[in-house]
Amino acid sequence: MPTTTTTNIEHISLDGPIGLSVAIVIGLLLLALFAWSLWREREILGRRNMVLFWSLRTLALITVIWMLLAPMNVRVETSTTRKALAVITDVSGSMRTVDPAGTSDELRWLAANSATTRFPLTQSADRALAAVSVAQRQLVAASEAIRQHKPERDVVDAAAAARQALTQARTHLQTVEAGASPAGRSRLLARRLITTLDGTEFEAFAGLVRALEKGRTPPQKSWRESLPDLELRLASVSRSMHELTRKAAEEEARQVRTKEARELATVQARPRLERVAGFLGELYRSTLVPLQEEAVLQFTSFDASVTPLSDPDRPEESLRSYLKQNSEPSAGTASTDIAAVLEELNRQRQDQPLAGVFLLTDVAHNQRGENSPRDVAATLKDVPVYVIPIGNTQHVRDLVLQTVSAPEVAMRNDDIVIEARLQAYECEGEICTVQLLQDGEVIDFREVTLDSGMAIRTVRFERKMPAVGHHQFQIAISPLDGELTEENNYDDIEVNVTRSDIKVLLADELPRWEYRYLAQLFRRDAKVEADELLFHPRLIATGRRAASGTFPVTVDEWDQYDVVMLGDLPPEHLPAVAQESLVEYLKTRGGTLVMIAGSEHMPHRYVDHPIEDILPVQQISSSMANADSFAFRVTDAGRDHHALMIGESEEATRIAWDFVNRFSPLHAVSAWRQPRPSAETLIAAVPRNSPAEAADTARSAFLCWQPVGRGRIVYLSGPDTYRLRFLRGDRLHYRFWGQLLRWAIASDLSAGSSLVRVRTDRTRYESDDNVRVTVRLSDPDGAAVVADDVEVRIASAGDERTVPLQPRPEIPGEYTADVHGLPPGVYRIDPMGATVDALQQQSPEEPASASFTVQADLPLELVDTRSNRALAQQIADVTGGQVLPPTAVAEVLSLTNLEPIVTERIETRPLWLQWKYLWLVFGCLQVEWVIRKWKGLS
Numbered sequence: 001m002p003t004t005t006t007t008n009i010e011h012i013s014l015d016g017p018i019g020l021s022v023a024i025v026i027g028l029l030l031l032a033l034f035a036w037s038l039w040r041e042r043e044i045l046g047r048r049n050m051v052l053f054w055s056l057r058t059l060a061l062i063t064v065i066w067m068l069l070a071p072m073n074v075r076v077e078t079s080t081t082r083k084a085l086a087v088i089t090d091v092s093g094s095m096r097t098v099d100p101a102g103t104s105d106e107l108r109w110l111a112a113n114s115a116t117t118r119f120p121l122t123q124s125a126d127r128a129l130a131a132v133s134v135a136q137r138q139l140v141a142a143s144e145a146i147r148q149h150k151p152e153r154d155v156v157d158a159a160a161a162a163r164q165a166l167t168q169a170r171t172h173l174q175t176v177e178a179g180a181s182p183a184g185r186s187r188l189l190a191r192r193l194i195t196t197l198d199g200t201e202f203e204a205f206a207g208l209v210r211a212l213e214k215g216r217t218p219p220q221k222s223w224r225e226s227l228p229d230l231e232l233r234l235a236s237v238s239r240s241m242h243e244l245t246r247k248a249a250e251e252e253a254r255q256v257r258t259k260e261a262r263e264l265a266t267v268q269a270r271p272r273l274e275r276v277a278g279f280l281g282e283l284y285r286s287t288l289v290p291l292q293e294e295a296v297l298q299f300t301s302f303d304a305s306v307t308p309l310s311d312p313d314r315p316e317e318s319l320r321s322y323l324k325q326n327s328e329p330s331a332g333t334a335s336t337d338i339a340a341v342l343e344e345l346n347r348q349r350q351d352q353p354l355a356g357v358f359l360l361t362d363v364a365h366n367q368r369g370e371n372s373p374r375d376v377a378a379t380l381k382d383v384p385v386y387v388i389p390i391g392n393t394q395h396v397r398d399l400v401l402q403t404v405s406a407p408e409v410a411m412r413n414d415d416i417v418i419e420a421r422l423q424a425y426e427c428e429g430e431i432c433t434v435q436l437l438q439d440g441e442v443i444d445f446r447e448v449t450l451d452s453g454m455a456i457r458t459v460r461f462e463r464k465m466p467a468v469g470h471h472q473f474q475i476a477i478s479p480l481d482g483e484l485t486e487e488n489n490y491d492d493i494e495v496n497v498t499r500s501d502i503k504v505l506l507a508d509e510l511p512r513w514e515y516r517y518l519a520q521l522f523r524r525d526a527k528v529e530a531d532e533l534l535f536h537p538r539l540i541a542t543g544r545r546a547a548s549g550t551f552p553v554t555v556d557e558w559d560q561y562d563v564v565m566l567g568d569l570p571p572e573h574l575p576a577v578a579q580e581s582l583v584e585y586l587k588t589r590g591g592t593l594v595m596i597a598g599s600e601h602m603p604h605r606y607v608d609h610p611i612e613d614i615l616p617v618q619q620i621s622s623s624m625a626n627a628d629s630f631a632f633r634v635t636d637a638g639r640d641h642h643a644l645m646i647g648e649s650e651e652a653t654r655i656a657w658d659f660v661n662r663f664s665p666l667h668a669v670s671a672w673r674q675p676r677p678s679a680e681t682l683i684a685a686v687p688r689n690s691p692a693e694a695a696d697t698a699r700s701a702f703l704c705w706q707p708v709g710r711g712r713i714v715y716l717s718g719p720d721t722y723r724l725r726f727l728r729g730d731r732l733h734y735r736f737w738g739q740l741l742r743w744a745i746a747s748d749l750s751a752g753s754s755l756v757r758v759r760t761d762r763t764r765y766e767s768d769d770n771v772r773v774t775v776r777l778s779d780p781d782g783a784a785v786v787a788d789d790v791e792v793r794i795a796s797a798g799d800e801r802t803v804p805l806q807p808r809p810e811i812p813g814e815y816t817a818d819v820h821g822l823p824p825g826v827y828r829i830d831p832m833g834a835t836v837d838a839l840q841q842q843s844p845e846e847p848a849s850a851s852f853t854v855q856a857d858l859p860l861e862l863v864d865t866r867s868n869r870a871l872a873q874q875i876a877d878v879t880g881g882q883v884l885p886p887t888a889v890a891e892v893l894s895l896t897n898l899e900p901i902v903t904e905r906i907e908t909r910p911l912w913l914q915w916k917y918l919w920l921v922f923g924c925l926q927v928e929w930v931i932r933k934w935k936g937l938s
Helices: 020-040 042-069 106-112 120-147 152-179 185-197 200-213 223-259 261-268 272-291 315-325 338-348 373-380 513-524 576-589 610-614 650-663 693-699 721-725 731-745 834-842 869-879 886-895 915-935
Strands: 004-014 071-081 084-090 296-302 306-308 354-361 385-389 398-405 409-411 414-425 430-438 441-450 454-465 469-477 490-498 502-508 528-534 563-566 592-596 617-619 630-634 672-675 680-687 701-708 711-716 756-760 771-777 791-795 800-804 814-819 825-832 850-854 901-910
Touching (some): 042 915, 084 272, 084 315, 084 338, 106 223, 106 261, 106 272, 106 886, 152 185, 152 886, 272 315, 272 886, 296 338, 338 373, 338 869, 354 869, 373 869, 385 869, 398 469, 398 490, 409 731, 414 430, 414 490, 430 454, 502 513, 513 721, 563 731, 576 592, 576 610, 576 711, 672 680, 672 701, 680 693, 721 731, 756 825, 756 850, 771 791, 800 814, 825 834
Parallel strands (some): 084 296, 084 354, 354 385, 502 563, 563 592, 592 711
Antiparallel strands (some): 004 071, 414 454, 430 469, 469 490, 630 680, 680 701, 701 711, 825 850
């Protein structure tokens, strides 16, 4: 049956200043007058002319009367559009969850799946509550129609619907009163509620509705003001109704546990989607099929997107078939997008009016998007969404390893801290074991006592790192019986251990505070070998710089250092030849340059010098150049960067940077601090109380860096890191520079032989990450090897592929490739090609190879399977719907207005408004006048 039917009716209507009866009377009188006047002239005119003149006058009169009646051809096109009822079922992965017994309202689902009324108290109480909620919404609609001065018909319809809902609620309460035990709480509550609904205010409301339906003025003068008071009264009734539904369910649940325990256990063993399928089948047969003549039924399902059911005429079989085809949780979809459902409804209602939407779901929305489900639901204010939630609202018994933190870079013999944060649900009174493993073997463990239903614990392991290289660690929680899943009990971490010594060149023009504290810091650190170069007030040169008292001028001399730190030096002390060799050292030898800006020379006096080309910043605009003080702002990139790990854990690092920002502000920074596109900002310098803080964070860097060939340049826009010493002694200052130097020397390729080196940018990836593979070739003399046949074989247990590498023009001998779409697994990388094979043969070491891991995504549907009743209530509230138990859906359907929407389009076409009628009148009169003149008559 089509959703819209159209009928066309045409008729003639008279729209003139006189009616048809008046026109007939006037016409007859005028015709008689014409006959009498012509009869008097019969002797002169003759019989023939008399008849002719009377006929002409009659024709002119009829024409004039036709025009005065103003006849119109009216065409009425009537369109009748049936409303739709949308039934939408959640088929996402979490709907395959089997909830713990007694946690997901099994009694109501057992009642709703039955063709007979097996639990009359629960069903009647639930239906009474649903009816009262409908009455509340209709009263609100009536009051709103009065406030907005809408047509009186809207007020009458809303008030009548509220009265009908109250009548049905009273009927259901009578059923509860009759069926409850004589001394039970349910009977007393039902009787009290019936008395309330029979009270004076509700009786007066019934009389008001009867008067409005008859088109009469209600006897109460202030009936409009009484509606809000009645709304408040109904709110009180609704609260008592909730108590009644709870008591009725408890009373019948005791009977079920003793008399129908086996059937209840069968329902408890079913997954959520199986329960919904049974309920939907029974609802379709008993309630929805009879409504097909009145409304359009739409059956759809959703997970991350919305799709129609495969067989809308058999919704139960469609859902069970879907459940059978996707029986494993991993085969189901990994996300639930309720916002997408509501957006699709908003699009559909433009073409098909919706009387109501019934959403069967666990409301476990976990899809990230621009709009939240509540915001999208706000666009459906005139379409009530009834949410039928299913599932346990509490966490299922589970142990979750939430986070694991450890320094990504350490030096040999460093003591590192590995911190794990775990959360336990429904494990009160038990003890779990957290293990630290290395290469699959347990090297340490902690026993954790769980003393509450939701416990959060932090476990720390301390390890000394005696060997250089990449070290793989694993944190594993021994599973407990009855856990939801064991997939979230495990995580990997990797620590890159570098050599135990760092060679540093520290140079400045004057002994600024930054220089002094760094010099003292490096002198105390046994792992740092620092050469100093200071020019004023007297020349100080130590270590390798003592003999010359100047900067290196060749790449080999610069290569004696791992890190070069330059302060506020004038170009006279750092000549062009030293700058050129420094840039070459960064590009080809993989060194690190730390540049600390100053007010006198660095970096603004190096414009048009070789160093300018590698600067990661440029001069900032004048509008931001001046400020009294600046605040630290650790950026998103810096928040996860191990160079800024100044605490032993991620939480401690966050607290430490917040402490520095509040108690040690920056008072001056260089105007050269706007990062170039190739730079990455780790810490921004934002003017305090800046009105555009987000923009300032992106364009005003305090600490940033960028790659320069194989090396990198780190830039500080002010000599202010010594402020990390304030209020906390040397601890934060020491950790900041220690982490920064460790990160600087950890960039070398660490896997492979001396001639063929291979690595990936990380050792662990998510399934949708890109894997950056880098291979570096050099001959026995250390010179770069250039070739065009370099490739790598990437292989795991279930996947193998060969990927060609592209040379990097700016770094001779280095080759890279990005690999996409690798499935989860552990992969081995082997460089290949004729040039690589030749180099491998020249090296006495093992052939170069490296490994990395692509982690399997843990489905969000399995991480948190709780039913989000709060979100369900929000969606229902903003759309004018309800959160319904399955036992009350039929009641709401019976109270839903399914009257079709009727629209009329009227077209009118005047039949008299034509020149020919006017010419006909004048023509008749002119013919008579001409004949009279011709005959010589008066």
